[in-house]
Amino acid sequence: MNLTQPLHKALVERPRAEALLCAGRRSDWAGFVDRVARLAAVLRDLGVQPGDRVGMLGLNSDHYVAFLYATWWAGAVINPVNIRWSAKEIAYSLDDCDTRLLLVDEHFHGATAGLQSLSKSLATLVHWGQGPAPEGALDGPALVAAAAPTDDLGRGGSDLAAVMYTGGTTGRPKGVMLSHANLYCNVLSANLAAQRPAESVGINCAPMFHVGGMALALQLIQRLCRQVILPGFDELPVLEAIAAERGTETFLVPTMLKRLIEHPRFAEFDCSSMQLVLYGAAPIAEALLAAAQAALPAAGFCQLYGMTELSPVVTALPAWCHAPGQPAARLRSVGRPVPIAEVRIVDADDRPLPPGQVGEIVVRGPLVMQGYWGQREQTAQALRGGWMHTGDGGRMDADGFFYVVDRLKDMIVSGGENVYSAEVENAIAQLPQVSLAAVIGVPDERWGERVHAVVVLRPGQALGADALIAHCRTQIAGYKCPRSVEFRDALPITAAGKIQKVELRAPFWAGLSRRVN
């Protein structure tokens, strides 16, 4: 069970078939594997030992995919750096797991000097991308051209393959440790659960420093399918790639899908080849699904739910659940557990809850991470009883479909009733005047917690608290409606784009202790 296995297969089964297309550069499998084996030789020449971490700071590219596989080929461990973080946060994530060698592509040359001064562990910087190397960095492509391909060290099974830093919305980033077997099994299982097209052509525009984009690359490579790699999501390049390369399979979040099919030039592109749209991060609205089905008539739609700690795919809502005639309410579901995932809903004491009841989503199986790097207590807490505690609140229906209702710590208990902040935020977000809304629980003598909304209006818009609450009453039950509203110019946002509710809650709870789920 080693992640480089598909490369060895490809060398035998289809060495001259195209593997990657990026920015006009086409690699066949033999060429790609040659590049991987040479970069692995360079890494080892630079002192990388089996088990060492190798970082990369870059946009999606064929170079990025080569970094992943070359690191594994050399027996080492990838640390894909979050490109949205500040230099300080990146330095923290490098130092935390002692990453000494960092690859940097042409888009991040400007960050290198800062990183070198901020990071204690960083010893070697290698340019790995297009164009010349920046000051203080080795020229990766030149070294690779001069290197002889090395043999695959053949690490696999429980050997560590990745340390991936997730920030979440609280505290320091944590390094999620994933083994070869974790990722290997998840790739198989996610390929199986989503009923992939045969002989697929992937369009990969999801960020690869994130486990979602990386997983799509791995899922395609495991099936020896070719993929078009785009530096990120942008409507026109995605449409152009689908049309020019007869793309069959892609991964988007629903807002990207909406932008794609509503693009004014959509009709100019032949997207009839698209067979499978994987989507994640949020359910798909009925109206968007209908529009997408009309725009991409050959495509099935499949939602995936996951998290880094779970390698990452946990559940899938497969294409047949999106077909006409299936219950519309199920589109709010994240689907059923993939074959390798055992999923349960438990209460605060880890007792399983019956269908319909909301509790924490916990997961068991070969997809569960090895732990958080250097965080014994947080690991033990997250993995207590042998189950990964996701921190997501959810429920299961009578047919075994799971629904994520809220992050557990964002759930509000008001007058003995659970209120899911996400549900209230969705109601508020329907108001055209609203740009952003965060709903939190604040201390209340009568209700325990009170539903409180912090709202940012769109420029030039006006709205009163009463009107906002009155709107909510038309959408959701009375006990879920905000009892107080606060308007602000901005909300605190993390580097990953999440609202920092901890910060919003802090002044209200100073000196008080809030229940912890």
Added chain:
Amino acid sequence: MNLTQPLHKALVERPRAEALLCAGRRSDWAGFVDRVARLAAVLRDLGVQPGDRVGMLGLNSDHYVAFLYATWWAGAVINPVNIRWSAKEIAYSLDDCDTRLLLVDEHFHGATAGLQSLSKSLATLVHWGQGPAPEGALDGPALVAAAAPTDDLGRGGSDLAAVMYTGGTTGRPKGVMLSHANLYCNVLSANLAAQRPAESVGINCAPMFHVGGMALALQLIQRLCRQVILPGFDELPVLEAIAAERGTETFLVPTMLKRLIEHPRFAEFDCSSMQLVLYGAAPIAEALLAAAQAALPAAGFCQLYGMTELSPVVTALPAWCHAPGQPAARLRSVGRPVPIAEVRIVDADDRPLPPGQVGEIVVRGPLVMQGYWGQREQTAQALRGGWMHTGDGGRMDADGFFYVVDRLKDMIVSGGENVYSAEVENAIAQLPQVSLAAVIGVPDERWGERVHAVVVLRPGQALGADALIAHCRTQIAGYKCPRSVEFRDALPITAAGKIQKVELRAPFWAGLSRRVN
């Protein structure tokens, strides 16, 4: 990675959905798991320790499936006994791996006394099926009814899950050791490679003591699909089950498929639900494929190639390769390697051969067995260099499709040319007078080996050697045609139904040494 995982999933996701239907007995998942957990308790009460082997001698049934999972639930190792073997051969396979407890169903009561006297290891016999227990055996169903369900011991990963005896055509049966991870990965991979229907209903009539029938049961259970279990293949019960239960997926060998669709009452049964016919053991003839596609218009066809030592599926020729317009020659192929299998063709010195050249098929990956029980030398020989040596002669075409040409040891080298006995046998078998034919290499001063045919004619038929050879000349190249023909009344056949070519060759090679591939 433990084989009981789907049972835990089913208890959460669909406890009241039907899991098994056998002889009118319907079990939902909760009921099936309860039975498994009770039988596991009985096994442990009877002294079965983690890692111990538990055997079963029986036809396919829900009892058989419960045996598999209860043994794993108890942390033990299955030894599914070959029902076609003689009592002496069965006793050998029990004793070889020290199997002390054997379950026997109602069809094999007559064998128990003989086994008890022949086997040294057998200490406990448990009746596990319908009706009363035979003399000297414990009453399994009664014990299970009185037992309290026990907890799953949670064995998995590299822990041993199965010892499966394969006879082959030479020597003593060997116990193939498969781990939980071997079978777990292969089930995932085989499910993925064959593009299974969603929410499938399996019709399982392949013998479960064989890894093929067992694998189908596991593949369906991993996806939490229900299955109809038939004691064996018989046209009418299969047709009845498909029609009555809306069967979607089954596994057959081509001759069974032929019998099924040519059955005089075929048209009486509604087989429109059938979506996937998996087949193995032989390629499908074009005419049969066309007839089957006409008879089962909603079905895809998928060939699987494998062997016990590989857990078992190695390659798949998926449904799209059977579609009209695809190259007909490819139907002779066993397909492409499944995602977890690295497959190569190598020469006698284990050097990889280029596409088109015939050599030995070798395989690497998490599907490769742990070894042969107690056979260090045979294990080292079979797994040399980290590759499973299949003993099958084969080649790969330029598109990465593999073809099995013959068992290596049955290949004949005549005048420097390779002759594949299977090809010659196929040519002879076209003659309507011929019942059975075996082609072997015998010593020849001029040619090294000479192509020699041993033929059994159908009752009342007459055919001369010259006419047989003349027919072959119209079908295959001259150097492949038999140079000598011998007519006999019968051929030596193994318990598994294979012709014992070793025995046929022996008198010719007495005192001489034949090259070994």
